[in-house]
Amino acid sequence: METTLLNDDFSLENLLDNWQTLTHAQREEVFAMLGRIDQEELFINLSSDYQAEIFEQIPHGEKRSWIRLLAPDDIADLIQNLGEETQAEALRYLDYATLVEVKALLAYAEDEAGGLMNSRFARLRPEMTVEEAIRYLRAQSKSQIETIYYAYVLDRTQMLLGVISLRELFLAKAGSTVQENMNTDLVTVLQDEDQESISKTFSNHNFLAIPVVDENNVMKGIITVDDVVEVIEEEATEDIHKIGGMEALGEPYLDISLPSMIKKRAGWLMALFVGEMFTATAMSHYEHDIAKAVVLALFIPLVISSGGNSGSQATTLIIRAMALGEVRLKDWWRVFSRELVSGLSLGVIxxxxxxxxxxxxPGKETLYGEHYMLVALSVSFSLVGIVLWGTLAGSMLPFFLRRIGLDPATSSAPFVATLVDVTGLVIYFTVASLFLKGILL
Amino acid sequence: METTLLNDDFSLENLLDNWQTLTHAQREEVFAMLGRIDQEELFINLSSDYQAEIFEQIPHGEKRSWIRLLAPDDIADLIQNLGEETQAEALRYLDYATLVEVKALLAYAEDEAGGLMNSRFARLRPEMTVEEAIRYLRAQSKSQIETIYYAYVLDRTQMLLGVISLRELFLAKAGSTVQENMNTDLVTVLQDEDQESISKTFSNHNFLAIPVVDENNVMKGIITVDDVVEVIEEEATEDIHKIGGMEALGEPYLDISLPSMIKKRAGWLMALFVGEMFTATAMSHYEHDIAKAVVLALFIPLVISSGGNSGSQATTLIIRAMALGEVRLKDWWRVFSRELVSGLSLGVIxxxxxxxxxxxxPGKETLYGEHYMLVALSVSFSLVGIVLWGTLAGSMLPFFLRRIGLDPATSSAPFVATLVDVTGLVIYFTVASLFLKGILL
Known part of the structure; x- marks a missing residue:
């Protein structure tokens, strides 16, 4: 079965590329078929949720040698994905030094700098000569530090003074000191900075690693860009799920259990449904109008959905621009004026x-009655109003949500559509009564 | 003016973080205030669209020294963002070797491996000893190659044989050859591979760089993970814009001109509007039913929007899962069965x-008439049908679009909502006629 899925290709590359598309049982089966070396290679390269899946099924006696394959930050990630019992077991298998590091990392939230960082980085003293520094880094190759290509210069209190790359050390004048060659215009992140802001820092600067410090500039660890790649995809997925009108799943689509997926979708769907009930209430206010001029009912879905669509565009644009740091809270007025023009233009179109x-x-007189001209004007003018309103509401809602401390992405396309549906009905029937009062109404 | 925006902080970090939130005029003003060294530092670190903006405004005589600050792949990106006239001028300022490289890079599409790669990488011969290799890489520190930390082992025909890191060279046995120590289980990308697939490769493997080869395994260049960070954000932005029901803007929100933004939004909005017109056509078929039972009209927005919301959830989930490679075309049946259960459950809720x-x-008899029970059953049963239909349509549409070679993200939330609105009306009135025929209808 699994051979067809993998096309008989058991190379590491093919396994990694297709791992997430296999079912749980298939992954277990394929893993069992591999030799130990291939198993280890696969284990090391998988993301922590799949590492946890494998780790849970490994016999107790072998768990020690598997967990020791990993660096402290990866162990911390793995442990966060284990069941309670296996967590305790896993911690017992660590040597004392690693245990202390892993526990320190576990104290940080997973989506903060501290939770992403590796605490094993290359340190240099400012007074070292470049030759000493190169020899020192070369000796560190064997150790479990994350990278020897960037070294951090610390004083005796672990304060970060500067950074220097191995390449810069190679280029430095013989006999000069690390201090004379290091870069002191530093880009750092704070240990409690959240991952969205960290990924912005990485995409604004082309760095391979960024140091993590506390408020006193004491160095805590480094975050490397390859860890950030996953974070950026995670953040985008979360936002996309929210924009689609549901809670972020937090797991791959085919892995999440059906009941948890339905739960994550039902919550928002129910909330939207309850919100949309106000349309029935609004409509009952206009029941007599509809009874007198049924023709008005024909255009209700057309008119209100246009408000929803334009609102969905506006809110999606602003949510993404905020996530990328292109638009900040204080830009709301610039956004408002742009959306005013956009909304009006789109509404007129x-x-x-x-x-x-x-x-x-064809046949407008039979379908829409003798006053089809007035009906047409009602539809047309209310479209301008509704599209303008949808655009403004959709673009301003993310600002409002961020202002009160909520995630702007909560202002999902369906949320804005629901909001605009209710008000859209009021706009439509108000405009219609202006044109049709005394004639049809 | 610009000082308040930047809080009087002209550090490179603050400039880079806030550059995109300044207006064109503000950026020009700030740039002019900086000293030459800071200007260069800023220029090198900005993305190619902002580099192009600066390059256009630099006096002709100085353009040569500015463009020569950049590596060939960055020059190629910059040139793609210049106006036609400045493009020709920029190419004249390059030395012959760089010109040849830049022209080769320009021949690739921007979103292919070839367009992202840097053609200056460190090459080693298999028979070199590790000491020779380290000396050679150290000597290369000065050159413009992208990284000295990964070296690629090529034969005389430029075929890629293996890869070795500087760290591995440090650890290798003295006197052994590169060939004996290199890794031959290689992960490569093809020169015409698109950027979405490349970013998947990077997020599946924690590599800092991946070699680009042609179909004969001849090495063409390397792509580094820091370039991919931007690509991943770009791809996510594109998908998010499409999911929101518009063309991807391709430019930061505050930078794109109002007319081009309105154009990109109007296209889809008009298409959706025309699609939604079918609701008016569908409604006119039921005009007599509505005239007889106005109460039915009250629930139209509620019923059809629920179909739209559930469809929007389903399509968003599947689009993202496809983009991440979690779900492939052949998984459609697994998705269908999951969505069948989800859609039914959500519909019943x-x-x-x-x-x-x-x-x-309260007051249901007055509001909804004596047959309120039958009206309630009509609404309830059609909700089950419409939510199920919305969920299935929303989840299958991305598969259909990918199957016929289109981007699954085109199946935007508003697109699915529009599709479901029309069919939702038919479901609603059909169910209602089952319950109310001979009573109200």
Whole structure:
């Protein structure tokens, strides 16, 4: 079975590429078929949730040698994905020094700098000569430090003074000191900085690693760009799920159990449904109008969905621009003025198409009655208002949410659509009564 | 003006973090205030679109020294962002070797491996000893190669034989050859591979650089993970914009001109509007039903929006899972069966809430008439059908789009909502006629 899925190709590359598309049982089966060396290679390269899956099924006697394959930051990630019982067991298998490090890392939230960082980095003293520094880094190759290509210069209190790359050491004048050659214009992140802000720092600077410090500039560890790649994808996935109108799943689609997925979708769907109930309430206010002019009902879905669509565009744009740091809270006025123009233009465009749709429709007199012109004007003018309102509401809601400390991505496309549906009905029937009062209404 | 925006902090970090939030005029002003060294530092670290903005405004005589600050791959990116006239001028300022490289890079599409790669990488011969290799790499520190930390072992025909890191060279036995120590289980990308697939390769493997080869395994260049960070964010932004129901902007929100932004939004908004017009057509088929039972009209927005919301959830989930490689075309049946269960469960939940909403509403007899029970059942049963249909349509559409060679993200939330609105009306009135035929209808 698994051979067809993997096309009989058991290379590390093919396994890693397709691991997430196998079922749990298939992964177990394939893993059992591999030799020990291939198993270890695969284990080391998998993400921590799949490492945990494998670690849980390994016989107790062998668990020690498997967990010791990993660096402290990877062990901390693995442990966070284990069941309670296996967690305690895993910690027992660590040597004392690693245990202390892993426990320190576990104290940080997973989505903070401290939770992402590796505490094993190359340290240099400022007074070392470049030759000493190169020899020292070369000797460190064997150790479990994350990279020997960037070295951090610390004083006796572990304060970060500067950074120097192995390449810069190679280029430095013989006999000069680390201090004379290091870079002191440092880009750092704080240990409690959240991962969204860290990934922004990485995408603004082309660095391979960034040091993590506390408020006193004492160095705590480094974050490398390869860890950030996963973070950026995670953050984007979270935002996309929220924009789609649900809680972020937090697990791959085919891995998450059906009940938890339904739970994560049902919550928002129910909330939206309850919100949308106000449309029924709004509609019952206009029941007599509809009874008198059924023709008005025909255009309700068209009119309100246009508000929802334009609101969905606006909110999606602003949520993403905020996530990328392109738009900040204080830019709300610039955004408002841009969206005012956009909303008006888009509204006029749709209003015109709507007008033509009714006026050019064959058999308009039979379908829409003798006052089809007034109906057309009602639809057209309310479209301008509704699209403008949808655009403004959709673009301002993320600012409001961020202002009160919530995630702007909560302002999902369906959320804005629901909001605009209710108000859209009010706009539509108000405009219609202006045109049709005393004639149809 | 610009000093308040930057809080009087002109450090490189603050400039880079806030550059995109400044207006064009502010950026020009700030740049002019900086000393030459800071200007260069800023220029090198900005993304190619902002480099192009600066390059355009630099006096002709100085352009040569500015463009020569950059590596060939960055020059190629910069040139792609320049106006036609400045492009030709920029190419004239390059030395012959760089010109040849830049022209080769320009021949690749920007979103292919070839367009992302740097053609200056460290090469080793298999028969070199590790000492020779280390000396050679050390000597290369001065050159413009992208990294000396990974070296690629090529034969005389430039075929890629293996890769070895500087760290591994440090650890290798003295006197042994590169060939004896290099890794031959290689992960490579093809020169015409698209950037989405490349970013997947990087997030599946924790590599800092991946070699680019042609179909004969001849080495063409390397892609480093820091370049991929930008690509991943770009890809996610594109998908998010599409999911929000518009063309991807391709530029930061505050930078894109209003007319181009309106154009990118109007296209889809008009298409959705035209699609949504079918709701008016569908509604006119039921005009007599509505005239006889106006109460049915009250629930139209509630019922159809639920289909749209559940479809939006499903399509967003599948689009993202496809982009991450979690779900492939051949998984459609697994997805279908999961969504069948999800759609039914979600439909039943909303159907029950809808039923209770009507049956427990105070004054239901006056509002909804004596047959409120039958109305409630019509709403409830059609909700089950519509939510199920929305979920299935939303989840299958991305598969269909990918199958016919289109981007699954085109199946935006508003697109699915529009599709489901029209069919939702048909479901609603069909279910209602089953319950109410001969009574209200």
């Amino acid at each position: 749709l209003g015109l198409i709507g007008l033509l749709r009714i006026l050019l429709w | 909303l159907g029950l809430i809808g039923l209770l909403r009507i049956l427990l509403w």
